[in-house]
Structure formats: C-alpha cells, structure tokens
Amino acid sequence: MVTGSPLLSTMAMPQEICEGQQTIIHALGEHAGFNTNTLLPIVAVGDILCTDGSVVKRTAWPCGKTANGIVFYVDSTGEHGWAVHLQDQASNIKWSLTNNDIASLNNFTNARVAISDYNGYFNTQIIRNVGNASTYPAAYAVDYSGGWYLPSAGQLRILFSELISVNSSLSLVGGNQIPMNTNWWYWSSTEHNASTVWTINYYGFTNFFNKNTEDYSSKVRSVRSF
Secondary structure, eight states, rough: OEEEEEEEEEEESSOOOOOTTTEEEEEEEEEEEGGGGGGSSSSTTTTTEESOOOEOOOOGOOOSSOOEEEEEOOTTTTEEEEEEEOOSSSSSSSSSSOOOOTTSSOOOOOOOHHHTOOHHHHHHHHHHHHHOOOHHHHHSOGGGGGGGOOOOOHHHHHHTTOOOOOHHHHEEEEEEOOOOOOOEEEEEEEEEESSSEEEOOOOOOOOETTTTTOOOOOOOOOOEOO
C-alpha cells in the first residue's frame, strides 16, 4: 500500500521467471510511504530450489531447470530459508561409533528445549571437526562441502510439520518422499548427552537414540540453507 503523493515507478521481483511462474510488482517512488506487509512472500513452502540457486513455484514445474531440493521453511524476508534434499543420504546408519560427549556441541536435556535448536549447519561442522567418516558416519553422509548438512532437531520438527506439501513437490520432481509413518526415525545433529542424540519421526515425536544404534529405522536426510 502506497501513501502520500508519490512519483511512482515499478520493479518486478523476481525479474526472470519461467513460463507460468508468478512475480510480484513493487511500487517505488519519492515522497511516499510503502507498506511491505501487503506483499505476498516471494518464496513459499513446497517451492523447488534449483541447482542454479533459483526457486521455482510447484505450479511452474517443469521449466527446463534441475531440482536441487524442496523448500520447507521461509524466513521473514520471504526470500531465504531451508530446503530438504531430494533423497535420503543413508539408512541403517549409526550416528557415531563411540559414546563421546562432543565438548563444543550443546547438550539439550529435554525434547521441549531440543526442538528450539535450529543450528544444524554449525552442529554438523562441529561434529565433522572432531572425527571422520568412520567415527561420525551420519554427519559425513551429507554433502557438507556442497552446502548440505545434518539438520538440527528444530529443523527436522519444522520439516515434518510441512511433510504433505514437501512430499507433493518431491513426487513432482522425481525425489524420494519422506515416509509418513512412525516406522522411521531421522537423525538430527542435536546432542542429548554423551551417549544419545535426538531423533524425529513423521508425527513430530522427539526421542533420543543411542549414538551407536544401527537398525532399519535410522535414516539421514540432509537440508541446506538458501
């Protein structure tokens, strides 16, 4: 909403779009107030993050680009957030081979506090810095150098709350849908204590598994920031 008596010009964001995609027209001008609260978010949950860094609406797919991930969270800018990988990186995998408390990794002693941890990128960095692919297989299953990391408990909780929309987009681009049942638990990068780490399942239930647990139910699905 523009107020005052402005000299107006317009600008489209994004400026380049695929056929069928939407853009937002911004009104700009001198001697005017501009209320950005009337604008719709540029990026939304379920949008498709492409390998070139662009984000495409589900309704505009396919558009000649290559999918890289599916958006499951958008921050207050309406342009940035987190995307989940198109595939699981591992299953039947241990978090670590030993029960060591990683000194620089915060311990979250209860589920309510654990789901307030949104620092998956830094958690993964810390875990990888103290070991290798043999000692910390879950954190090394992700393409960290490519920007992907083991999500924190809070990030996983948000991902699972948006699973219907995310799975719809995963199916559209040929990715693997995340199972919508309680048989599968996904490792987070959020530590509980020296011997256990937090995991999340479809219903958003938070639990802690022993770090060296290895059974059919333990999976890794990486996320990235954009």
